[in-house]
Amino acid sequence: MPTTATLTERYIGATIRSLRPEAQGDVRAELEASIADAIEARLEHGETPESAERAVLTELGDPGLLAAGYADRPLHLIGPRYYLTWWRLLKLLLWIVPAFAAFGVALAKILEFATLGETIGAVVVAVITSIVHVGFWTTLVFALLERTATDPGTSWDVDQLPEPVDRGAGRNEVIGSLIFLALAAGAILWDALRGFVRDDGAPVPILNPTLWPVGLTVLLVLMLAELALAVAIYRRGRWTVGAAIVNTVLAIAFVVPAMYLLVSGELVNPAFLQYLAVEHASEMAQADAGAAEQGGVLRILSVILGVVIVGSGIWDIVDGWIKTARASRV
Template sequence: MPSTATLTERYISATVRSLRPESQDDVRAELEASIADAIEARREQGEDLPAAERAVLTDLGDPGILAAGYAERPLHLIGPRYYLTWWRLLKALLWIVPTFAAVGVALAKILEFATIGETIGAVVVAIIMSIVHVGFWTTLVFVVLERTATDTGATWTVDQLPELTDQGAGRSEVIGSLIFLVLAAGAILWDALRGFVRDDGVPVPILNPSLWPVGMTVLLVLLLAEATLAIVIWRQRRWTVGAAIVNTILAVAFVVPAMYLLVSGDLVNPGFLQYLAVEHAAEMAQADAGAAAQGGVLRILTVILGVVIVGSGLWDIVDGWIKTLRARRS
């Protein structure tokens, strides 16, 4: 008999010790009564007292879980109430933050005249650290929300149900692509014919006029090919492996010559640079003085333009393959 009482008391004590003092007596009394009733029921079925008590306490389970139920404490980091909001936000941040971190670190390292190995190492570290920080801090915020029962305002309504659409490329996607390509072609022609910059009424092209007619014709043909590809994908209502391959070829065909011309100094019109040096000499001198450690303002602009060219090409390639994989899964 003493060992039986001790076993029950140990279980009750383990349950109530993590509860608020004002609720411990009530929970203790409730558990004593319910355990005694359960033991009595088993004894009426022929079990002896030690076996009946052990079976009852085993059925009640871990006293920590039982105590959490009495205290209404969650035993999970993020429950159903916040899980989807946390997951959607985390996925968005894991796309955005590491990307910007990598680009920012790469720019800084290039402007510091770091070696390729140093730049790659710093970018990898930045990506890993940003992923760790995004995952930790985002999860921590929702853990606090879970335990304080704070209302995030993210309530679901039937108005959020998506419209039934085809799984392939939509009309809005092809329209957006065509508008961008038309604007790009228009900007190239405007720069050559009318000029975004004018010196006493005379156009000063930003792009090197020596690229006409061959180089610019090739660029316009690439833009036309991109437009044709967008229309073909829309007519097929889906991305295919063939479309992704063509998209990759077109992106490489744009990025490689553009980067070659940029690095060799043949992309920008020397007359435009001369115009800046003469008409904005004071501003250029001040900017060069402030960016002397990074090789001057023109080097900074060249690096930024190069990152934009390569980044846009890589994004176009990756986006095309992601859409292709989604189409194949659907």
């Protein structure tokens, strides 16, 4: 039966060719015996030799898959013993690394006096690059572990069960908002009325006094609106799409005017800058000399303040929508 012999030999050859030379003889002998027995059993039931041989080889399946079983070689990139650990770590890194990369690149570009387009382009490239690198290197490490490690090194037990998470708006969140807004409002009023900095006993406000009464009154109203929103969310027991929209509007209403005042030089009191230039002339001169390539220390401080303002606004918006998404799944 040349056809039967040829098909069997082709199948066995395809199976053993990727195995170690010292294992090929044993596997060949085992396969020849098992295939012959299976064909013989089918012949006893009246099948023809050709159909019996084809049926047996078809049941054995892909020779490459069979060879992987003999060699104990995984055919998956990351198997079940490492998959959940890989996925949890990957998600954590994708939350952290791209954000820090974007922040660092944006800050560097601003200090280089780059244009807005150049800054945005660099940030986008940095974010995409960091995502690619995080995904590639994390997956590579776990793929190597899958093929080289004999023990995962960790085992699950009930102590690793997560604590229950309150997906609504808790009392601690309202109390935290109240404390933060009260401290911020108190700092603004103290700066205007008493002054954190005093020159010969006279207060020197840090914020520009010309912002009174309209500008800082609007700011205090926005802060009261933030507090009212926190109380409303607490009373409802959860974040909603409407609450997230209001939170987004309030954040934008704070960030946009604050950045305009900062860029136009109207946010900080000129008298305060004059006080620094006179009372701390030597320190300012030394700091300016060290930061001359970046436009001076005041330039650096303005950039940092701007990044903090924009970053806090973005985080407030994103945090509100994340909480809304979580609440919708409850």
